[in-house]
Amino acid sequence: MAQWTGSDKPMNVKMWRATALLATAGVLTAGAADAQLRWVKDPSNPVMVHAVNVFEVLAIGQPAVLAEDGTLRLWYSAAGIDHRGRILAARSTDGGLSWQREKGGWPVLDVGAPGTWDSFFLDTPEVVHDDGGYRLYYYGSDSAGTAGASIGLATSTDGLHFERHGSEPVLGPGPAGSWDGAWIESPAVLFDAVRDLYLMWYTGIDGSGRVRIGLATSTDGIAWDKSEANPVLDLGPAGSWEDAWVGVPGVIRWRDGFLMAYSAVSATDLADGTPDDIGVGLAFSQDGVTWHRLAGNPVLRTTSPPHDPEVDASGPWAPDLAWDSRSHRFLMLYESAAGFNLAVSTPELARHPRARAVPRRTSPPARPR
DSSP: OOOOBBSOOOOOOOOBOOSSOOOOBBBBBOOOHHHHHOOOOOOTTSSSSSSSSSSTSSSSEEEEEEEEEEEEEEEEEETTSSSSSEEEEESSSSSSSSSSSSSSOOSBBBOTTTSSTEEEESEEEEEEEEETTTEEEEEEESSSOOTEEEEEEEEESSEEEEEEESOOBBOOOTTTTSSOOEEEEEEEEEETTTTTTTEEEEEEOOOOOEEEEEEEESSSSSSOOTTTTTOOOOOOOSTTTSSSEEEEOOOOOOTTEEEEEEEOOOTTTTSSSSSSSEEEEEESSSSSSEEEEETTSHHHEESSOOHHHHHHHSSEEEEHHHHHHHHTTEEEEEETEEEEEEEEHHHHHHTTTTSSSSSSSSSOOOOOO
């Protein structure tokens, strides 16, 4: 669910039409460590804004960050002058404060050929780097609508030139009436070396517009099985800050388990059709299935200080996490109406016993494609 950022009013749900961006449709016990899980917005936000070119003149959204050898690599979705979505890339060598576009600002993955399942819009990228190269998981659709939209796979040796894997998506929505029966998107993928298993957390939307997070697993990163426990992160209790939308996860290895950042919206906030107070929550899991929300949630909100309405509107949305080995802090990149914003973890989070320098993703051995 990209909350697009650009010159037009940002969106609540992912849908791009020909003329405008339109809307569609167990808590972990508090302890001293949980109370210290806080994030600080960077005063230079936004750290990246959409470029005035044919590929992203209308909007950018859904950042996906990968830390590699002291460099942050970024893949993101962009809406161009033709109102179609594509995947682009950038990199940062200063901890995410400034970004340089790759390939001269040209897409790393363009829309599919006419008549294919992803011929109209690409969105919500996620990249995994293993010994065989880079795997890009992404949302694809063949029209301006979202009905039936699925998740596809493309591969690359350098992270800049991607080729689609096969002619069909690797994961689709559930049957009509199910929790993810309308469409799916926003994958977050890791490889679990202990279980020799790929894990994909993804956003599922049902027919009534409720947004939740599910899990799928795969032994090869291509054929996926949805968890019987889905949705693994459900809505919060009625009246809470997260009782309408819980989605767009970003997941990182965190010592002996997984740390998830996710965006959420309340039904009260959605009453006028536009979310004005989005929150980011954190959850921890040892197996990727059972998640424990941190008692201090939300850790970041639209109005968290320092608050600038022009910078913070429609965010923090679609957070992704990376570990900065130089500063020994977690970084969070997320979208807002202004572009991509950066937040960093407080020193207390960096000193948490589970926050030792852990790779962004654990790489499996090379696998046949």
